[in-house]
Amino acid sequence: xxxxxAMIAGVFAVVGLAGLAxxxxxxxxxxxxxxxxxxxxxxxxxPSLKTALNAPSPDWKSIQANSKTVATCTEAIxxxxxxxxxxxxYTKLAKALAADATALNVSAEKEDLAGAKAAFGKIGGSCMGxxxxxxxx
Numbered sequence: 001x002x003x004x005x006a007m008i009a010g011v012f013a014v015v016g017l018a019g020l021a022x023x024x025x026x027x028x029x030x031x032x033x034x035x036x037x038x039x040x041x042x043x044x045x046x047p048s049l050k051t052a053l054n055a056p057s058p059d060w061k062s063i064q065a066n067s068k069t070v071a072t073c074t075e076a077i078x079x080x081x082x083x084x085x086x087x088x089x090y091t092k093l094a095k096a097l098a099a100d101a102t103a104l105n106v107s108a109e110k111e112d113l114a115g116a117k118a119a120f121g122k123i124g125g126s127c128m129g130x131x132x133x134x135x136x137x
Contacts, residue, residue: 031080034073039127045069046123049104053117060111067101067108067116070123074101083136093130097123 039046045066052063075098082090100122107115 029073029076029080031077031082034077038070038073045073049120053113053120058111058113060108063116064105064108067105071098071101071105074098082134085134090130090134093126093133097126097130100126 036044038044041047049063049066049070052059052066074094078091078094078098080094081087100119104116104119104123107113107119
């Protein structure tokens, strides 16, 4: 009985440490990493969402997975420092983007096509304002 308890406790300890390592990795996400995951290449979340939301029959599993990726990544960048520009303005724009991404995710979970399209449109509209003010190059 004691051996079994020790083994179970060991498994929980390993799983717990792995979870903490994952949380630490998330905390170290850079703006570039988040944006790459969201928008770089046809297979990234934004292009995939554009295709899925405009399909004659929406693939809700794909829409839900990609909207969750966008929501998670945009939430992660709110606390980061921009490559250039004012931190307060960056935080304001990043929070607005994260709110729109959350609205997209909520609509996707409800399979609300009109709501998802509206939120997706807001996300697309916010890109250049933030990039022009805060993207380094």
